[in-house]
Every structure is written in structure tokens, then in C-alpha cells.
Amino acid sequence: MTAVETIGDALSAGWRVRARCVGGLVDYKTSTRKCDIFEELSLRDLAxxxxxxxxxxxxxxxxKCPRCGNRRISLVFEPPAPPQANAVRTPVFGR
Ligand SMILES: [Zn+2]
Structure with a gap:
């Protein structure tokens, strides 16, 4: 398996990416609340x-967080399920 280092690598390897806002605060005028936005990003858009x-x-x-403007963002990368080669091959009959 080749190393995944760039957006292009992640895209061709079928990875998914989610972004979490770390420690941001949302200003609701009368009060502030912790920003806990956690959303999937589109690798295609990033490309x-x-x-x-x-x-x-x-x-x-x-x-940069679109809700609170915080720049401390944590990314979570999710590689796809293991490739077919590692899967147990089960013939499917009678379809
Ligand atoms: Zn935020």
C-alpha cells in the first residue's frame, strides 16, 4: 500500500475526512457556547x-471553522474498508 500524504493521495485511496472545531466559542450575543461542530469535508472540494x-x-x-471562526481544527481521516484481497471470498450462488 502506498503512503497517503496529500489530498490527491487520500482522494484516490478513497479516504474520508471529518473536521472538528477544537475549543472554539460561538457568540449568541447574550451568551457564548462551546463550538462542537464536527462535519465531514469533501475531499473533492479540498482538491x-x-x-x-x-x-x-x-x-x-x-x-477555519465556519461557525465560530476558530482556526484550531482537528482532522479525522477515515481510510476505506480493507481492500478486497484481504476479504474472505465467498461465492454467491442462486441469484
Ligand atoms: Zn467552531
């Missing part, structure tokens, strides 16, 4: 805005 060669380790520092 359009950052380029395929943007490294995943640099990505966190370039993101």
Missing part, C-alpha cells in the same frame, strides 16, 4: 481549493 499536492499535515492549519 479544488488547495490542490491535489497539498499535504494532509498542512491542511489542519489552513482550515
Amino acid at each position: 479544488w481549493t488547495r490542490g491535489l499536492s497539498c499535504s494532509l499535515s498542512n491542511l489542519e492549519s489552513r482550515l
Whole structure:
């Protein structure tokens, strides 16, 4: 398996990415609440805005929470399920 280091790598490997706002505060005028936004990002959109060669380790520092404007973002990468080669092959009959 090849290393996944850039947006292009993650995209072709079928990874998914979620972003969590860390320690941000949302201003509701009369009060402030902790921002706990946790959303899936589109790798395709990231490829359009950052380029395929943007490294995943640099990505966190370039993101900004759309709800509170916080720049401390934590990314969670989710590789796809193990490839077919590792799966137990079960023939399917009678369809
Ligand atoms: Zn936030």
C-alpha cells in the first residue's frame, strides 16, 4: 500500500475526512457556547481549493471553522474498508 500524504493521495485511496472545531466559542450575543461542530469535508472540494499536492499535515492549519471562526481544527481521516484481497471470498450462488 502506498503512503497517503496529500489530498490527491487520500482522494484516490478513497479516504474520508471529518473536521472538528477544537475549543472554539460561538457568540449568541447574550451568551457564548462551546463550538462542537464536527462535519465531514469533501475531499473533492479540498482538491479544488488547495490542490491535489497539498499535504494532509498542512491542511489542519489552513482550515477555519465556519461557525465560530476558530482556526484550531482537528482532522479525522477515515481510510476505506480493507481492500478486497484481504476479504474472505465467498461465492454467491442462486441469484
Ligand atoms: Zn467552531
